[in-house]
Amino acid sequence: MIRKLNETDRDPLMALLLKEPALNLFMIGDLENFGVEQDFMELWGEMDEPDSRIKAVMMRYYGSYLCYADGSFDVEGFAEVLKKGGKAEMLSGSSEVVNQFCEVLSFRTEKQMYFAELKEMNEQLHKAACAPGEFQRATVLDVEDICTLTDRIDEFSDNSADSRQTLSKTLESKTGRTYFTKKHGRLVVTASTAAENSMSAMVVAVASHPDYRGQGLATRLVARLCTDILEESKSLCLFYNNPQAGLIYKKLGFRDIGNWSMLYI
Known part of the structure; x- marks a missing residue:
């Protein structure tokens, strides 16, 4: 029943x-x-x-x-x-x-993704993530700069219309957090969590400015984000469908635990 x-x-x-x-x-x-x-x-x-x-x-x-x-x-x-x-x-x-x-x-269409979980991070990346001053935690005052970056990333283009409202609501409600890095006054890398609860959080919206890719910034930023979550005795999860991105996440310590499907109706 x-x-x-x-x-x-x-x-x-x-x-x-x-x-x-x-x-x-x-x-x-x-x-x-x-x-x-x-x-x-x-x-x-x-x-x-x-x-x-x-x-x-x-x-x-x-x-x-x-x-x-x-x-x-x-x-x-x-x-x-x-x-x-x-x-x-x-x-x-x-x-x-x-x-x-x-x-x-x-x-209408179906999307399949890998589902990965992190319980313990790569020790070397953990130490790099603790370097002082390189990363900042966002407030609602940073929403416009963050969304200006994600707007130019094709992967996030479908969500650009309400991205500012969604991010502001997430930060205000503390159901997620966002970290970022600036270079020469410009926000160039960002990563967020969503659906945070007492046991876990989902890593989402990892984005790098095209001019700053290949420098390890995104990896170190996600490592810092994950470090802070793990220190709260929570695990982390994420979706990915790009094998290259999967290699980066596995370097951090993520392990595949299943597959995730989305049916768009």
Whole structure:
């Protein structure tokens, strides 16, 4: 049986999500920051009737949907929930779960990415990341300079329209942080986290100005960002689909733990 979840379901829901906290960091972060019941966020769970545990969950966050399951689940039932839930823009989650929706949902395109986790960083890069003065932590006053850099990066062009509002909200709510480096008064490298929660954070929006690539700046900046998160006893996760970027992240200490799929509806 699939039903809408409420605040009384928090404990069994967290019990499900904590089986794979890295894969579920988005849901865990949203639950910690916003609770179960919000206008912009809804959750549905499939109940295992004999013991009332939740065996699968789907979350709507504005127009984006996330799904996670512990074993087999009612794919068609969750697809119907998504179809009835209003204008859905995307469904994402582990490839093992999301790929099961391909037979029951119409979608425009699909994107597959590697999912990696960092629990312990390369010691040499850890020491380099601690060099004083090279990196700064952003405030809302730095949003325009950061977005001026990311606007010129093709990878982030689809999000440029609301990037300033999104980054400002993230910094103000402390659900993420951004670090950057300036050279000759110009911001040239940046990296951020998103979906920060009590256990983990997602590394996002790593960008370098074309004139400053190949100098190791981005690697050292991400190392500094990761160092600060690890010192808070949290792990880090990230997506990547560029094998060259994957080599850089693995040099830092990231290890692949699965694949992530996104269906654009």
